[in-house]
Amino acid sequence: MQRSIHHRVVTSVGSVLLGAAAALAGPTSYQRPLSDFLSRQGTTTVQTAPVPDYLAWTDPADGVMIAVDYAGIANAWTQTQSGGAVSYGTTISGRVIERPLADGRAEVQIIIHAQNALSYVVAFDAVNGPDYSDVRFGSLAPDALASGDAALGDCDFQIRIINTAPHAPLPDLFDAFVLGNADPRVGLEFISFNARADGTLHAGAIQGVPDGTPGQAATAQVGIFTNGFHGAVGDGFPVERVDLSVAH
Numbered sequence: 001m002q003r004s005i006h007h008r009v010v011t012s013v014g015s016v017l018l019g020a021a022a023a024l025a026g027p028t029s030y031q032r033p034l035s036d037f038l039s040r041q042g043t044t045t046v047q048t049a050p051v052p053d054y055l056a057w058t059d060p061a062d063g064v065m066i067a068v069d070y071a072g073i074a075n076a077w078t079q080t081q082s083g084g085a086v087s088y089g090t091t092i093s094g095r096v097i098e099r100p101l102a103d104g105r106a107e108v109q110i111i112i113h114a115q116n117a118l119s120y121v122v123a124f125d126a127v128n129g130p131d132y133s134d135v136r137f138g139s140l141a142p143d144a145l146a147s148g149d150a151a152l153g154d155c156d157f158q159i160r161i162i163n164t165a166p167h168a169p170l171p172d173l174f175d176a177f178v179l180g181n182a183d184p185r186v187g188l189e190f191i192s193f194n195a196r197a198d199g200t201l202h203a204g205a206i207q208g209v210p211d212g213t214p215g216q217a218a219t220a221q222v223g224i225f226t227n228g229f230h231g232a233v234g235d236g237f238p239v240e241r242v243d244l245s246v247a248h
Helices: 013-024 073-081 141-147 173-177
Strands: 030-032 057-059 064-068 091-100 106-125 129-138 151-163 187-200 214-224 239-246
Touching: 057 214, 057 239, 064 129, 064 187, 064 214, 064 239, 073 106, 073 141, 106 141, 106 187, 129 214
Parallel strands: none
Antiparallel strands: 030 091, 057 064, 064 106, 091 106, 106 129, 106 151, 129 187, 151 187, 187 214, 214 239
16 A cells, blocks of 8 residues: 555455455344445545545555556546546446444455456655656556546455444545544454556556557555554555566
C-alpha cells in the first residue's frame, strides 16, 4: 500500500482465501450487501485529485507503485466527467461476510473481483512516496480520458478487518488505513491483492524498451497484521511485487 502517507500496502491466494472465507462462514456469520463496502470508498481526494482516492500497491525494491480500480472509483469518475460517453465497462463482484465478536465488535471479510479496471504504474520512492508525473505503464484517469489510452486489468482483492460493531458502516479503506483516520476500535488483520493488466509501457518502465510499447503489469501483495493499522504500519508484507513486461 502507499507509504509515508503511503505506507506499504496483498497470495497465498488459493488456500488462504478459501480457508479464511470458510473460517468466517460459521453459524454466527452472515452476508452483507457488497454495496455496503463499495458505497463507502472514494470519500477523499488527498492523493489523486480530481479523482477520489483508493488503495495502491507498492514494490519498494523496484521503485514502482500500481493502482487498479478495484472499487470502480476511476470508472465512475470517468463516466461523470465524460457525461456518460466513456466507460471502461468495469464490473465488480464479491461478498462481504461479517461475524460478531464477543467484545461487541465484528470481524468483516471483504472479497472483491473486478474486471476491466483502469490500471497504471508510477515511480515510487520509499521516502517521498509515488511520483505521479513519472508514469511507467497505462495512464491516470484524467490522462486516459483525454488520450483514450487506458490500461485495463482484472484483480482479486481480499481484506479482513475488525469493525466497530455488527452492521456498523464499513470504513473507507484509504481514509482509514492510509490517512490514519480509522476509529480506534477498527483494525486490519489481513489483506491480499492480485492483478494483471494490459496497456502501454512508457519511458523508464523497462530498460531498453521504447515508450509506447504494448505491455503488461502484474502484482501480488500479501499483508498480515496483528494490530490496528492507522497510517504507520511496520513491514507486514511477506509478498509485495509489481512486475512490468512486454506483451507477447
